[in-house]
Each structure stands twice: as C-alpha cells, then as structure tokens.
Amino acid sequence: MNTQLSLACLLVAIIVHITYIYLRRRNSFLRKLQGPESTSLWLGEITGNEGDIRYQHEVGDRELEWMRKYGSAWRRSGPLGVDHLSLADPKALQYVLHTCGYHFPKGRETTQAIKMTIGQGIIWAHGTAHQRQRKVMSPAFSAPQVKTFLPLFLNAALKLTQKWKEEVISLDPTGQPVINVITWLSRTTLDVIGEAGFDFHFGSLDNESTPLGKQYENLFIDSSLYPSQFDLVFRALWRYIPEPLLHYVRYLPFREYRRLRSFLNYSLWFSRDLVRESIEKTDGKDIISILLRANTSENPINSMTDDEVVGQIANLLLAGHDTTANTLSWFLWEIAKHPECQRRIREEIAAFRARKGEEHLSVSDLDDMKYTEAVLKESMRLNPIVWILRREAGRDEVIPLAFPVTTKSGDKVSSVPIKQGTPIDIHIDAYNRLPEIWGPDADEWNPDRFLDADKKDTDKKPFPVAAGGLRSCIGWRFA
Missing domain, CATH: 1.10.630.10 (Cytochrome P450)
Structure with a gap:
C-alpha cells in the first residue's frame, strides 16, 4: 500500500512538473530559437535530446550537426521537457564564464555529481566558497x-x-x-x-x-x-x-x-x-x-x-x-x-638544444617553442578533453552573441534573454570547430593557424586554453 501511494505521489509530482514546464515554456524566448526536435525513445519528451548527446557514437556527432544547422546558439530539449540553451558563441561564452561567471553556477545535478565523485573541493565550490578556496590554493x-x-x-x-x-x-x-x-x-x-x-x-x-x-x-x-x-x-x-x-x-x-x-x-x-x-x-x-x-x-x-x-x-x-x-x-x-609535424617538432627541439649546448630544456625554452605549442593547441582544439560544460542562470539574463542567429520566424537576433534557472550547455567541441572563429578549414588539422594569426586574432584560443575567467583551472600551469 505504501509503495502504491509513493508511486501515485511521484506520478502526481511529475504531472505537476510537466504542466509547470509547459506553461513556463509558452512564454520563453527560447521557444523562438531554432533547435532539434525531441528524439527521445521513451515517452516523447521525458528525456528530450539528452539521449542524442549522451548516446552519440563520437563526441561532437550531434553538437556539430546542430551548430552548422542553427548557428552558434540554439535550443534543445532536456529531460522532463526543460528547455536548454546551447552555446558555442565566443561572446556568449565570454559573458557566461568570465564577465558574469558567478551568476551562472553549476546546476544541482552537476554539483551533486561532483560531490559524489570528488567531494567538496574547488571544482564543486561556487561563489564566495570558490573565491575563498582559490585564494588559499x-x-x-x-x-x-x-x-x-x-x-x-x-x-x-x-x-x-x-x-x-x-x-x-x-x-x-x-x-x-x-x-x-x-x-x-x-x-x-x-x-x-x-x-x-x-x-x-x-x-x-x-x-x-x-x-x-x-x-x-x-x-x-x-x-x-x-x-x-x-x-x-x-x-x-x-x-x-x-x-x-x-x-x-x-x-x-x-x-x-x-x-x-x-x-x-x-x-x-x-x-x-x-x-x-x-x-x-x-x-x-x-x-x-x-x-x-x-x-x-x-x-x-x-x-x-x-x-x-x-x-x-x-x-x-x-x-x-x-x-x-x-x-x-x-x-x-x-x-x-602527420609525420611532417613530428619532423618540425624534432627540429625545433634540436635547435634549442644546440643553442644551449645541453640536452635538457628550461621553462623559458619550453615557452619559446612556438611550433610545438601550436601543435599542442591544435590537438586540444580538435580533441578537447572536457567537451561540454553545464551552467544554470542564477537570475534573469540577456546573453549577447558575437554572431547573430536566425529564429524560427526568420528574425536575426544578437542576444538571447533567458529566465532564472534556465540550464545552459556550453559546447566546447562546437566552439572549437566554429567556422566564424577558425575559418573554412575549422574541421581540418592545421597547427600553422596559431603561427599565422594576425595580431587581431591572437586571442583565438581553443578550449581548454580559452576556459579562463573566474573558474579557470587553477592547475593549468602545472598541466
């Protein structure tokens, strides 16, 4: 009897939740954005597009398809019909991660998953707790x-x-x-x-x-x-x-x-x-x-x-x-x-060793090995270790876009207003392949792009290198 009552309560809670989400979605600007239809294999919108991301064969199969079709910002459906804002736009990422970083905390699901895995360290912490831990570390x-x-x-x-x-x-x-x-x-x-x-x-x-x-x-x-x-x-x-x-x-x-x-x-x-x-x-x-x-x-x-x-x-x-x-x-x-890259790296190392007259290199030597650094950056661009970051709007926000996107009605918009609590998916793999940033060869291997960039382009960085700001990896120098 208690089990039946519990299941009934759970069912009522889900129905109330879905009704609330439906009413909330009707007035949400996100509904105007283009995005993929829900392809959940279980009860329609119960899991939304979450399965598309979690069960894809290769990381990026879905995100890159959506980015090329909808632009640098799109809407997708999450579990229980909750709309997610998906971002691969550099100005939007700058705003969410840097400018207003503490106004976009990790959601309850993310923080609890972190807490269950590695405890209450700096990756889990937010706001003043994060500031305090980072200062000590x-x-x-x-x-x-x-x-x-x-x-x-x-x-x-x-x-x-x-x-x-x-x-x-x-x-x-x-x-x-x-x-x-x-x-x-x-x-x-x-x-x-x-x-x-x-x-x-x-x-x-x-x-x-x-x-x-x-x-x-x-x-x-x-x-x-x-x-x-x-x-x-x-x-x-x-x-x-x-x-x-x-x-x-x-x-x-x-x-x-x-x-x-x-x-x-x-x-x-x-x-x-x-x-x-x-x-x-x-x-x-x-x-x-x-x-x-x-x-x-x-x-x-x-x-x-x-x-x-x-x-x-x-x-x-x-x-x-x-x-x-x-x-x-x-x-x-x-x-x-790419054997030619191996050859150029070896030549660069040999040149530094010959200049110093010894085999081991110093930190300054490593910093000056521009081609080796370019190859490493290009590898991280095409193969980011962290392929998605998840945040949540801590208040009503208007997120700016560097590259306007087209809504369902055909209008061009250069910003996206969202409500407090809106989940945000930051698609690192999609940002790292964005043609507007990396050019028409964004999907191709080309380390020279980091050597040939004009001065105005020197801030082009792949994730995780670009993931600076308030929550940047404290151990990046060590890594």
Whole structure:
C-alpha cells in the first residue's frame, strides 16, 4: 500500500512538473530559437535530446550537426521537457564564464555529481566558497612554484621512454611494437601528481599495484558512460530535492552509485591520511604542504575547512592526472597521423638544444617553442578533453552573441534573454570547430593557424586554453 501511494505521489509530482514546464515554456524566448526536435525513445519528451548527446557514437556527432544547422546558439530539449540553451558563441561564452561567471553556477545535478565523485573541493565550490578556496590554493600553483617541478616532469618523461625501450620495444621481434600510450601516460601522470602534489610514491611506472590505483580502473566507464534513461530522468529531478535529502542519493543500490561511493570513500580516507602526514612536515615542497601552510596563515574566516582541504586532494587526483594523460595521448595520435609535424617538432627541439649546448630544456625554452605549442593547441582544439560544460542562470539574463542567429520566424537576433534557472550547455567541441572563429578549414588539422594569426586574432584560443575567467583551472600551469 505504501509503495502504491509513493508511486501515485511521484506520478502526481511529475504531472505537476510537466504542466509547470509547459506553461513556463509558452512564454520563453527560447521557444523562438531554432533547435532539434525531441528524439527521445521513451515517452516523447521525458528525456528530450539528452539521449542524442549522451548516446552519440563520437563526441561532437550531434553538437556539430546542430551548430552548422542553427548557428552558434540554439535550443534543445532536456529531460522532463526543460528547455536548454546551447552555446558555442565566443561572446556568449565570454559573458557566461568570465564577465558574469558567478551568476551562472553549476546546476544541482552537476554539483551533486561532483560531490559524489570528488567531494567538496574547488571544482564543486561556487561563489564566495570558490573565491575563498582559490585564494588559499593559489600559492601552491604560482608560476615560480610550478617551475620547481620541471626536473620531476623531465625525470618522469625519461623514465617513461626508458620503460618503453626496455619493456616494450626490446621485447618485440620486429622492433616496432604497437604501444598503448594512454595506459602508460596515465601511470606516468599519476606518479607525477603523487610526488608533486603530496610527496607520495605511487610507483605506477614500476608496476606497483596500489589500492588507489585499483579504484581508478574503469571508474567512468562503470559510473557515467551511457547512463540509463531512467537515471537521466531521475537526475533531472534533483533540482527539486532539498539539499539535505539529496546527499543520500549516493547510497542508491545501483552500479554507478556504488562505484562512485566506493571511489569517494577510499579517496577521502586516503586524502585524510596524506593531510595528517603533511601537517607533520614543516618544509614540504609538495602542493598540499604549501596549501596547508597557506591555510593556517589565513584569517580563520577565510581559511578552508578540513573537509575542503581533503577535497582538494581528490580533485587533484581525478582532475589532474587522467586529463593530462588523455591530452597527451590525443597529441601523440595526431602527430602520428602527420609525420611532417613530428619532423618540425624534432627540429625545433634540436635547435634549442644546440643553442644551449645541453640536452635538457628550461621553462623559458619550453615557452619559446612556438611550433610545438601550436601543435599542442591544435590537438586540444580538435580533441578537447572536457567537451561540454553545464551552467544554470542564477537570475534573469540577456546573453549577447558575437554572431547573430536566425529564429524560427526568420528574425536575426544578437542576444538571447533567458529566465532564472534556465540550464545552459556550453559546447566546447562546437566552439572549437566554429567556422566564424577558425575559418573554412575549422574541421581540418592545421597547427600553422596559431603561427599565422594576425595580431587581431591572437586571442583565438581553443578550449581548454580559452576556459579562463573566474573558474579557470587553477592547475593549468602545472598541466
């Protein structure tokens, strides 16, 4: 009987919600924008176009199609019929991420998903909490501090190449084996994050098995790749669940929730142990030791809580090592397809070495290697590691557009008024292929575009390089 009553209440809540959404949509400017029809496979608009994005074969299959058809701003339907504003326009992105960044917070679904995965660190925080955490963490990621890690990075790279020579190439009878670089690079960056971040030795390159390493195995494949349509709808309801109750969704008995819960519980336990060890050191050079010293020197009102400090370690581990490993993997994949780029990179490195008379390069040398930097940027442009950012309007807004779009009625508009609570999808992959920014060859590989740009075009940057502003990645120099 209680189950039947609960289902009846849930059904009534959904009907009330859909009625509210319908009435709200009738007067929404978003309804005037062009966009794809809902192609949900389950009850029409229950999941909207969310499945088009979540279940596409390749990232960008749908977004690039929509961008080319509708322009740099379009409307799409989300779960439960909620309209989303999709953006790939540079002026709109500047406004949402930079100019009024704190007026566009991450939505309830996004923040809860982050909290369930990596705790209450800087990626989860917003507004004054984000400002406070970033202020405390900044000394650990300053340019002088990051430069001190260069010998560690070089040693890790040398160790990796030596491992390839000894354990892969020498054991292959042809001398030309196929190397699974993503696995090796992930192990390398985990070792680097461990030593530079926490003065901890993971030993991944030495094939040492650790409990934390096992927690990383297939984490996102098990927890977030191709979610069920039921989960898409359920998460869309999170915005209506009070925050204290929302905390308990992590205990749901489904595979993805169990997987995230296991990872978070272990990483928080691991992080607390690292913090205790770091507190005992007074002269540690690793990131967490510097962060802890900065935190104790702050006014107690402005300092981070113990949970927030612990959260930073989980943030660094998850956001810092696989993102870099994947970026480098795409970089190597691209230059493997373009041997002329390999040749020019090698020539640039050789020229710097000959000029210095030594093999190792300094930070300033790396900064001056313009062609290598251009190739890396072009690789990130075509293969962004984070392909979509999700925000929500914290108040009624009018978002400006650099490139006017055509409405359903044929009018040209250069701004989009939206209501408070409107979900916003920032399509990084679409922005990085926008012809108005990158030219008619936006879909083609051309690193020289970053060398040949006119002075007026020097601000053209691919994501994630362009993702600066209030919530820019604090570890970008480190990466």
